[in-house]
Amino acid sequence: MKKEKNPLKVFITREKIREKIKEMGRKISEDYEGKEILLVCVLKGGIVFLADLMRNISIPLEIDFIAVSSYGASTKTSGIVRIVKDLESSIENKHVIIVEDIVDTGLTLSYIEEIFESRKPASLKICALLDKKDRRLVKIKVDYLGFVIPDKFVVGYGLDYGEKYRNLADIYILPQE
Numbered sequence: 001m002k003k004e005k006n007p008l009k010v011f012i013t014r015e016k017i018r019e020k021i022k023e024m025g026r027k028i029s030e031d032y033e034g035k036e037i038l039l040v041c042v043l044k045g046g047i048v049f050l051a052d053l054m055r056n057i058s059i060p061l062e063i064d065f066i067a068v069s070s071y072g073a074s075t076k077t078s079g080i081v082r083i084v085k086d087l088e089s090s091i092e093n094k095h096v097i098i099v100e101d102i103v104d105t106g107l108t109l110s111y112i113e114e115i116f117e118s119r120k121p122a123s124l125k126i127c128a129l130l131d132k133k134d135r136r137l138v139k140i141k142v143d144y145l146g147f148v149i150p151d152k153f154v155v156g157y158g159l160d161y162g163e164k165y166r167n168l169a170d171i172y173i174l175p176q177e
């Protein structure tokens with residue numbers, strides 16, 4: 001896509017993202033030195049982040065995927081999340097890090113966290129690229145975080161609006177209509 005044809009405003013550049021993920025990967029590699037980890041990517045938004053993050057981690061790792069969807073139109077009110085695609089293998093006794101594109105209300109991650117805890121991992125942490133802190137409805141501890149962002153809808157770098165824009169290399173603010 002040509003830059004001048006793109007009506008969206010760049011919010012976080014690919015260079016900034018690359019630098020931040022390098023740091024995050026280094027931190028994770030240090031924290032888990034001598035261990036193996038399992039990165040669980042939350043589909044679909046997390047895939048671009050996962051792909052870059054895993055290449056910046058130097059310790060042995062495996063990856064797996066989970067897909068969830070919220071019941072009804074409003075995640076805000078129900079807070080009920082359903083597993084659409086579960087993990088391929090057991091996480092029992094594994095050092096698990098959930099890899100998510102963005103934390104908004106926190107409902108999705110708190111649900112995944114609860115399910116995962118019941119499966120008895122050796123440890124469980126959360127890694128998210130973006131965090132809209134002001135929108136939080138439930139308490140979530142994000143152990144590895146890229147950027148805190150304001151309450152704006154963002155797209156690109158895996159993040160979508162109506163399934164579009166995931167392929168953009170930078171992160172953009174979607175203009176409010």
Ligand code: IMP
Nearest residue numbers: 103104105106107108152153154159160
């Ligand atoms: P939560 O359960 O409210 O924390 O919802 C998090 C999910 O909502 C993320 O995994 C995204 O899929 C989606 N989401 C929240 N904010 C945005 C945004 O600004 N752009 C794209 N997707 C978003």
Ligand code: MG
Nearest residue numbers: 043044045101
């Ligand atoms: Mg998501």
